[in-house]
Amino acid sequence: MALSITEQAAARVKDFLANRGKGIGVRLGVKTSGCSGMAYVIEFVDDINELEDEVFESNGVKIVVDKKSLVYLDGTEMDFTKEGLNEGFKFTNPNEKDSCGCGESFTV
Amino acid sequence: MALLQIAEPGQSTKPHEHRLAVGIDLGTTNSLVATVRSGVSETLPDENGQHLLPSVVRYQKDSVEVGDAAKAHAVDDPLNTIVSIKRLMGRGIDDLKTLSHQLPYQFAETESSVPRIMTAAGDKTAVEVSADILKALKLRSEQTLGDELVGAVITVPAYFDDAQRQATKDAAKLAGINVLRLLNEPTAAAVAYGLDSGREGVVAIYDLGGGTFDISILRLKQGVFEVLATGGDSALGGDDFDHAIAEWIMSQAGLDKASISHSTARLLLREACKAKQALSDTESVELNIVLDEKQTWFGSLNRDTFNQLVDPLIKKTMMSCRRALRDSAVDKDDVMDVVMVGGSTRCLRVREQVGAFFARDPLVTIDPDKVVAIGAATQANALAGNNPDGDMLLLDVLPLSLGIETMGGLVEKIIQRNTPIPVSRAQNFTTYKDGQTAMAIQVVQGERELVSDCRSLARFELRGFPPQVAGAARIRVTFQVDADGLLNVSASEETSGVKAQVEVKPSYGLSDTEIETMLRDSMEHAGEDKDARSLREQQVEADRVIEALDAALADDGDEMLSSDEKDAILAARHQLQTAREQASDSKQLKQAMAALEKASASYVARRMNASVQKSMAGHKVEEFKSEESEL
Numbered sequence: 055m056a057l058s059i060t061e062q063a064a065a066r067v068k069d070f071l072a073n074r075g076k077g078i079g080v081r082l083g084v085k086t087s088g089c090s091g092m093a094y095v096i097e098f099v100d101d102i103n104e105l106e107d108e109v110f111e112s113n114g115v116k117i118v119v120d121k122k123s124l125v126y127l128d129g130t131e132m133d134f135t136k137e138g139l140n141e142g143f144k145f146t147n148p149n150e151k152d153s154c155g156c157g158e159s160f161t162v
Numbered sequence: 163m164a165l166l167q168i169a170e171p172g173q174s175t176k177p178h179e180h181r182l183a184v185g186i187d188l189g190t191t192n193s194l195v196a197t198v199r200s201g202v203s204e205t206l207p208d209e210n211g212q213h214l215l216p217s218v219v220r221y222q223k224d225s226v227e228v229g230d231a232a233k234a235h236a237v238d239d240p241l242n243t244i245v246s247i248k249r250l251m252g253r254g255i256d257d258l259k260t261l262s263h264q265l266p267y268q269f270a271e272t273e274s275s276v277p278r279i280m281t282a283a284g285d286k287t288a289v290e291v292s293a294d295i296l297k298a299l300k301l302r303s304e305q306t307l308g309d310e311l312v313g314a315v316i317t318v319p320a321y322f323d324d325a326q327r328q329a330t331k332d333a334a335k336l337a338g339i340n341v342l343r344l345l346n347e348p349t350a351a352a353v354a355y356g357l358d359s360g361r362e363g364v365v366a367i368y369d370l371g372g373g374t375f376d377i378s379i380l381r382l383k384q385g386v387f388e389v390l391a392t393g394g395d396s397a398l399g400g401d402d403f404d405h406a407i408a409e410w411i412m413s414q415a416g417l418d419k420a421s422i423s424h425s426t427a428r429l430l431l432r433e434a435c436k437a438k439q440a441l442s443d444t445e446s447v448e449l450n451i452v453l454d455e456k457q458t459w460f461g462s463l464n465r466d467t468f469n470q471l472v473d474p475l476i477k478k479t480m481m482s483c484r485r486a487l488r489d490s491a492v493d494k495d496d497v498m499d500v501v502m503v504g505g506s507t508r509c510l511r512v513r514e515q516v517g518a519f520f521a522r523d524p525l526v527t528i529d530p531d532k533v534v535a536i537g538a539a540t541q542a543n544a545l546a547g548n549n550p551d552g553d554m555l556l557l558d559v560l561p562l563s564l565g566i567e568t569m570g571g572l573v574e575k576i577i578q579r580n581t582p583i584p585v586s587r588a589q590n591f592t593t594y595k596d597g598q599t600a601m602a603i604q605v606v607q608g609e610r611e612l613v614s615d616c617r618s619l620a621r622f623e624l625r626g627f628p629p630q631v632a633g634a635a636r637i638r639v640t641f642q643v644d645a646d647g648l649l650n651v652s653a654s655e656e657t658s659g660v661k662a663q664v665e666v667k668p669s670y671g672l673s674d675t676e677i678e679t680m681l682r683d684s685m686e687h688a689g690e691d692k693d694a695r696s697l698r699e700q701q702v703e704a705d706r707v708i709e710a711l712d713a714a715l716a717d718d719g720d721e722m723l724s725s726d727e728k729d730a731i732l733a734a735r736h737q738l739q740t741a742r743e744q745a746s747d748s749k750q751l752k753q754a755m756a757a758l759e760k761a762s763a764s765y766v767a768r769r770m771n772a773s774v775q776k777s778m779a780g781h782k783v784e785e786f787k788s789e790e791s792e793l
Contacts, residue, residue: 070168070200078738080168095167135165139209139306140164142199 079116183546202513252326348378354537390490400506407434
């Protein structure tokens with residue numbers, strides 16, 4: 055089981071962490087909500103829960119995922135892209151079968 | 163697929179529930195929009211990567227252009243290309259007289275008190291023009307963030323008055339923006355540097371733009387910013403640096419100021435500006451100016467010379483700083499941090515001098531053009547509910563005292579200037595004449611003692627309270643200023659419960675220059691004002707005495723007084739009347755009043771006895787005794 059982050063996304067995450075002044079990495083997760091069932095979550099990480107969390111390292115960034123979410127996220131790559139004026143993080147998730155038009159939620 | 167941002171731990175929003183909020187710096191020359199993404203507050207660029215949107219709007223028959231596209235036509239289509247509209251926000255027709263020489267526009271003749279600029283797309287008010295700038299920024303944010311905005315924090319100068327703040331809110335409403343809050347520009351700059359989460363203490367915000375200078379002194383206490391004082395110079399900025407350099411070039415090149423053409427003057431200013439910017443990085447710049455086909459001037463300007471040229475200008479800003487410090491009653495040593503705002507603070511000499519004045523290094527790490535928008539975005543993010551830990555409560559301050567007119571054209575200040583807002587203050591007033599059933603309440607703004615020297619904001623009447631003797635009615639006047647600086651005045655007569663109120667949205671406001679002038683006047687005329695006030699008070703008192711005397715004489719003067727006595731009283735009354743009309747200081751009036759009092763002393767005593775006898779007639783002495791013992 056593993057998750058990865060592209061170089062570009064890693065660089066942005068490091069910038070954001072430096073700017074924030076604290077935090078050890080990013081937490082990826084899923085929530086059961088949204089129009090297609092599941093929604094992605096990205097948060098800064100200040101504390102790791104030893105019992106529930108798995109920690110991966112990719113391109114120098116610690117990615118923290120709780121075990122429940124990992125089932126849905128295994129093999130996911132996190133990227134940072136620009137679309138027109140908008141910019142942000144994007145997931146390529148092999149588990150994803152369908153996503154809603156907004157892209158914020160998906161089904162497995 | 164939507165692009166996601168990193169949230170704070172535990173604060174991820176559900177899909178479609180992101181609360182997008184932006185901070186907008188609606189400037190005189192340029193405007194900016196910023197937002198918080200992945201924990202970072204940053205300004206948003208347009209598709210060409212430009213962060214600054216020139217605050218210029220050009221109206222054509224069927225289209226509206228905003229920003230650079232409009233600015234390009236400022237010279238060839240000046241009547242339809244509106245610049246610096248911020249100076250007109252909240253202003254009335256009356257204000258145009260003092261401003262119009264700076265404004266090239268044609269104003270429509272209208273009945274309304276709001277000036278309308280005639281353009282190819284019809285008449286436009288300042289609010290409409292500002293709304294078009296805000297619309298452009300709103301569009302940019304929504305394109306960038308991919309969703310609708312929950313709201314925005316818009317910054318305004320700390321000296322903006324009620325009318326100017328209301329006009330800014332109206333413009334936002336017209337642009338379809340929900341205003342979370344209007345925020346003072348200096349406060350936003352302090353927030354951008356995170357000073358709100360730092361040590362408690364005093365912070366100075368030094369804002370030197372292209373054409374204006376503002377200094378604000380803030381105090382952070384228990385996570386709350388309070389504006390202690392503001393000051394500045396509305397006609398001093400980086401442009402003056404350019405002028406100083408251009409004049410130096412002219413003297414070096416042997417050019418006569420009067421004889422050079424407009425295009426040469428513009429060229430010199432452009433070169434001067436370039437030289438100024440270059441001197442931030444190098445010790446000396448080579449100047450190479452093609453004056454015409456035959457003449458090219460070569461020269462060099464080094465930092466020392468440049469410093470000599472701009473030092474007098476920088477010194478002027480220091481004087482404002484000193485005044486603001488005195489106003490806020492803080493010592494220079496108490497200032498913990500100095501925040502630099504405005505493009506002109508990139509100039510090294512400015513940083514040096516400010517650093518020397520406050521004896522500490524000013525904060526310069528955030529782009530001084532963007533710092534206000536960045537702070538506004540931070541505040542917007544917190545207000546939109548994205549950052550429950552950091553709920554800031556920012557206090558602003560009243561730029562000028564608010565009060566009402568009392569008898570004799572005197573001002574009774576209800577809320578003093580520099581009071582933090584929101585605030586509510588009440589004061590009791592009473593009637594001046596017997597049987598009075600109505601009272602006019604004139605709301606004024608300013609520091610002077612006489613109404614005629616202050617600005618009138620509104621006038622309303624409290625009517626229909628029961629007639630009583632003078633001084634018996636209890637009229638409570640309440641002033642309320644909300645967080646956005648808008649004023650609500652209400653009055654109620656307490657025995658009858660009659661109420662009246664007015665919301666002050668005056669049709670025109672005050673510029674920073676006027677506010678400054680008003681403040682300066684109040685200091686310069688302090689002594690004069692005190693004398694004028696005491697004279698007016700004596701005049702009001704004299705009127706009251708004469709009126710009471712006349713009423714008494716009409717009542718029982720002939721029965722109680724011999725004709726000699728009456729003549730003596732009337733003579734003293736006449737003298738008081740003359741003194742009332744002619745006296746130029748309160749002393750004379752006081753003497754005349756004392757004379758009348760003396761002349762009528764025995765009459766007053768007799769009347770008093772008569773009225774006591776009247777009220778006791780028919781009663782026995784015992785009755786009074788027993789009443790007394792009961793007490």
